[in-house]
Amino acid sequence: MxxxxxxxxxxxxxxxxxxxxxxxxxxxxxxxxxxxxxxxxxxxxxxxxxxxxxxxxxxxxxxxxxxxxxxxxxxxxxxxxxxxxxxxxxxxxxxxxxxxxxxxxxxxxxxxxxxxxxxxxxxxxxxxxxxxxxxxxxxxxxxxxxxxxxxxxxxxxxxxxxxxNEVILIILLMIIPSIAFFVFYNYYLLYQNKIKGNVKSYRWFLWGLISFISVVFIIAAAENNVPEIMLFGPGLIALLIFVIFPISNIFFGKYEDYIGKIDTLSVQVNQSSANLSFLRSQINPHFLFNALNTLYGAALMENAEKTSDGIQKLGDMMRFMLHENQMDKIPLTREIDYLRNYLDLQMLRFKNESNLEVEIKLSDEVCEGSISPMLLIPFVENAFKHGISTKTKSWIKINLRCLKGSVHLDVVNSIHPKKQTEDPRDESGIGLENVKSRLAHFYPQKHNLTIVANDTEHFVHLSLQLD
Incomplete structure (x- = not known):
């Protein structure tokens, strides 16, 4: 609403x-x-x-x-x-x-x-x-x-x-609005507290409603001097507890299941869109032509040893994006292997840039556990996209650490003004919002993402508690 x-x-x-x-x-x-x-x-x-x-x-x-x-x-x-x-x-x-x-x-x-x-x-x-x-x-x-x-x-x-006639007025202006009121009261004050485990609040609202109904009918009986009116109070309470509330709870349960399925499907659609966007961003003509030109130049100057190594890394990346990227969880080691391949290819591209300083520290320890694919690479990718300038001093610092049951990534890169000729639609990576959505879905209360930026530097810290 x-x-x-x-x-x-x-x-x-x-x-x-x-x-x-x-x-x-x-x-x-x-x-x-x-x-x-x-x-x-x-x-x-x-x-x-x-x-x-x-x-x-x-x-x-x-x-x-x-x-x-x-x-x-x-x-x-x-x-x-x-x-x-x-x-x-x-x-x-x-x-x-x-x-x-x-x-x-x-x-x-x-x-x-x-x-x-x-x-x-x-x-x-x-x-x-x-x-x-x-x-x-x-x-x-x-x-x-x-x-x-x-x-x-x-x-x-x-x-x-x-x-x-009066019967219709009573039905439409009194009975149906009253039922609607009790149904909303049940959903927001009774049902919600009950499923959340707030038993104390649930009992307060339930007994408060019962007490209020009883007092209203007692006062009505006293004012009209008709004791029989008091009997309507227990009747209404029984109708609520044994008919209206149980029936409405069934619909509430169906509604919660329906909303839960929609949320799950929405996250899955967003993840699929994110994965497709990432795939397209990586397998685009600019990336492939840059990689192939770099490999071609290396083949002319050397004995093709680095060229074959680069082609192998590129093949590993392609296989990862086409197969493992579709899974909900993969071994953390495979995610780090993909990150290494990506960094190696980027260093082939930018190793002759005199204005660029790159510092990479990836954990040499055995990183155990599983992780949702493509959660680490977007921050590194954005660092290379926005942190490199051919005219001014640039730097990228990447630090990945594996601790027992967790992984920690720090990425720091320089910031440079965007070119006016850049197409705003030419965005790489799966996007920060998609990453946040996947983190919230797969790692609720199990992640910490901090992003800080100033005029010259952009800093990202991501910590994940692994499965």
């Missing part, structure tokens, strides 16, 4: 559908329970709300969306008048069957049209006032719009007394 705007045309449609469904079903039950109820009046109180519902559908989901698409004001006016006339004629006929005089019907019908028009105007104003850029997210807008929908539905129920 905070970061996404609700589709209120659909929300309004479903709320009105539910409202009219309750109205029609309640009227059918009341009419059928009364053997003396005239058939023509039964036809009136059932068909009249259905006609209004169809008119709302045509206006709200056909005519207005058509106008928003075409921006044809004349067409909007003509179709609106036609829909209002047809709906008014049919509903007027239903009201006539119920012996409703013309003045009362027209007062009712034009009140409904005015109410709907006012709602559209206020909704348009709210869009201008509460939507970005005025507010940075949609939380306030969604809340105000939902409250406005409920207010206008309540007003509509009181205006539509031609076919809305």
């Amino acid at each position: 905070k970061s996404k705007r609700l589709v209120f045309r659909d929300v309004e449609w479903w709320i009105l559908t539910f409202t009219f469904l309750i109205i029609v079903l309640t009227n059918i039950v009341i009419a059928m329970s009364s053997y003396s109820y005239p058939m023509e009046k039964f036809f009136g109180i059932v068909v009249l709300p259905i006609v209004l519902y169809i008119g709302f559908y045509v206006m709200h989901l056909v005519i207005i969306p058509k106008y928003l698409q075409d921006k044809n004001v004349l067409q909007l006016i003509l179709f609106s008048i036609l829909a209002a006339a047809v709906t008014g004629g049919l509903s007027g006929a239903c009201a006539g069957v119920n012996d409703v005089d013309a003045e009362r019907f027209f007062r009712f019908y034009f009140s409904v049209i005015l109410l709907y028009t006012v709602y559209l105007v206020i909704a348009n104003l709210l869009r201008k006032v509460f939507l970005p850029p005025v507010f940075k997210d949609f939380q306030l807008y969604n809340s105000v719009r939902l409250f406005m929908v409920l207010v206008f539905v309540s007003i509509f129920l009181f205006v539509s007394r031609l076919f809305v």
Whole structure:
């Protein structure tokens, strides 16, 4: 609700559908329970709300969306008048069957049209006032719009007394909101505390609710001098504890599982996208041409020994990216081997750069444990991308240490202004946000990432507790 705007045309449609469904079903039950109820009046109180519902559908989901698409004001006016006339004629006929005089019907019908028009105007104003850029997210807008929908539905129920009786008002304005309140109370104050292990808070809120309900019915019984009212308190409490709360808990559990699966799939998609982005960033023409040109130059000057070694390292990197990079976890030694190959190839490229100072310390100890692939290389890769300048002094310092059950990486590199000719889309690496997402998913409470930068230097420290 905070970061996404609700589709209120659909929300309004479903709320009105539910409202009219309750109205029609309640009227059918009341009419059928009364053997003396005239058939023509039964036809009136059932068909009249259905006609209004169809008119709302045509206006709200056909005519207005058509106008928003075409921006044809004349067409909007003509179709609106036609829909209002047809709906008014049919509903007027239903009201006539119920012996409703013309003045009362027209007062009712034009009140409904005015109410709907006012709602559209206020909704348009709210869009201008509460939507970005005025507010940075949609939380306030969604809340105000939902409250406005409920207010206008309540007003509509009181205006539509031609076919809305006291039973419907009690159901829609008292019983259903009360059930919704108890369901939300259960979810936020009981269910959440229970699954989090906050037993004390759970009991406080549960017994607080039971006590409040008991006191309310005791006071109501005393004020009305009807002791039997107190019996409704235990009845309501039993209904909550044995019916509403257990049923809602089942739905909450399904909802939590559904959200958990979505989060897991989202992380997997992000990881796959990150891996693909990294693969593309490494296997791109610039990287391959630079590597091949370096190997070609080395082959001319030497006896091809370094060339074969470089080709082997490049092959190892390619195999790693194509196969092991798709796994959730790999041996830490394989991640470090890939890092060594990457550094060796980069040093072949930049070994003749007089302005560049590179200091590399990789742990010679046996690093045990497993790690999610491609968590170390992005920081090293970014150091080579942003830390090297052919005109000014540059430096890159890499220190990788393996301790018992953990690995620690420090990367320090110089910072140079970006060239104005650089394409902002030409970003290498899987991206800091993707790395943070994978760390949060695979190493919750088991990692420490610190990134500090100033005008001349960029520092990264990453510590991981290994499996």
